[in-house]
Amino acid sequence: DAGVTQSPTHLIKTRGQQVTLRCSPKSGHDTVSWYQQALGQGPQFIFQYYEEEERQRGNFPDRFSGHQFPNYSSELNVNALLLGDSALYLCASSSELAGTFYEQYFGPGTRLTVT
Amino acid sequence: AQKVTQAQTEISVVEKEDVTLDCVYETRDTTYYLFWYKQPPSGELVFLIRRNSFDEQNEISGRYSWNFQKSTSSFNFTITASQVVDSAVYFCALSEAGYSSASKIIFGSGTRLSIRP
Numbered sequence: 282d283a284g285v286t287q288s289p290t291h292l293i294k295t296r297g298q299q300v301t302l303r304c305s306p307k308s309g310h311d312t313v314s315w316y317q318q319a320l321g322q323g324p325q326f327i328f329q330y331y332e333e334e335e336r337q338r339g340n341f342p343d344r345f346s347g348h349q350f351p352n353y354s355s356e357l358n359v360n361a362l363l364l365g366d367s368a369l370y371l372c373a374s375s376s377e378l379a380g381t382f383y384e385q386y387f388g389p390g391t392r393l394t395v396t
Numbered sequence: 397a398q399k400v401t402q403a404q405t406e407i408s409v410v411e412k413e414d415v416t417l418d419c420v421y422e423t424r425d426t427t428y429y430l431f432w433y434k435q436p437p438s439g440e441l442v443f444l445i446r447r448n449s450f451d452e453q454n455e456i457s458g459r460y461s462w463n464f465q466k467s468t469s470s471f472n473f474t475i476t477a478s479q480v481v482d483s484a485v486y487f488c489a490l491s492e493a494g495y496s497s498a499s500k501i502i503f504g505s506g507t508r509l510s511i512r513p
Contacts, residue, residue, distance in 0.1 A: 314500065323400075323487050323503030324441070337500055369439055373501075385501060387433075387441040 283308060285374050285388035293394045294362050302357040302391045306374030312336075313355040314385065315347060316371040324371055330355050331377055359393075367395045398423050400490050402504035409478055410512050417473045417507045419488030425449075430464065430471045431489040431501065441487070447471065478511045485509070 286305045294300050306313050312331045316324035326339035330349035349355045353374075359366055369392050373385040399422040409415050421430065432444040445455065447464050455462045459476045475482055488504045 316501075321506075323489075323505050324501075326500040326502070329500065339500065371441065384446070386443070389438070389440045392439070 285310075285372055285386050287370075287372050287388040287391050289391060290389070291392045291394075293396060295396055296362055296364060298362050299358065299360045300362060300393060302359075302370050302372075302393070303354065304357070304372030304374075304388060305354045306372075307386050310374035310376045310386070311353050312375045312377050313349060313353065314373045314375070315355070315357045316373065317341070318369040318371060318390070319365075320368070327357070362395045364395050367393060369393075398490055398492060398502045400488050400502055400504035402488055402507050404507045405505070406508045406510070408510040408512060411480055412477050414474060414476050415478050415509065417475075417486050417488075417509065419471045419473065419504060421469050421471065421488070421490045423490060423492060425492045427492070429491045431487075431491070432462065432471075432473050433487045433489060433503075435485045435487060435506070437484075444473075444486075475509075478509075480511045480513055483509060483511045 285307050288303045304313055314329040315327040317327055318324040327341050327345055328335050328347055329337040330347055333349045344360045346358045369390045371390045372388045375385045401420045404418055428449045430447045434442040434444055445462055452464050452466055461474045463472045485506045485508050487506045489501045491499045491501045
């Protein structure tokens with residue numbers, strides 16, 4: 282039973298560019314949440330997707346957008362990259378259908394470096 | 397507003413010592429979940445424990461134990477007889493148990509624990 286997977290593992294981009302990060306939830310999970318973890322900080326909630334719609338959003342600008350596909354996988358897009366976007370991006374999945382919404386499983390993360 | 401405070405930024409102890417990581421939280425909800433996660437250098441968050449706000453029983457799992465006190469809004473984590481493998485960053489976190497699934501998790505800033513041989 283595969284856990285949460287994320288790709289790519291590492292990414293280096295230049296200021297102003299756009300980036301797409303991908304997440305596949307744990308088997309049986311239908312909800313995906315994204316978090317940003319800056320160096321030396323705790324993860325911060327970006328947004329959550331369920332039934333292909335954004336359900337909750339943290340305090341992040343519109344440059345951060347996402348998508349959820351019918352197979353529950355998700356993408357995080359960041360436009361007009363800033364140096365401050367350099368961070369570890371974590372994806373977490375959970376199951377609305379099973380009612381175990383409090384059990385969020387985290388993936389290994391994608392480390393984004395903006396130069 | 398929800399908030400989690402981990403006042404200890406870094407702790408360093410010698411192997412086999414006991415160590416307690418402090419966590420204080422704020423929430424206006426009466427129903428919520430508290431968590432501890434471990435983050436080794438690899439970066440992946442490893443789930444350690446979850447408690448709901450109605451269960452104040454302390455819990456012990458091997459060398460790990462957790463002390464939940466609603467009266468002081470604290471959820472402290474103790475490692476007994478620490479080992480070098482316990483070295484990691486530990487995060488305390490809070491999630492309000494809203495009407496919908498997977499309410500966002502609010503993390504503290506973490507405590508970096510170093511166990512010296």
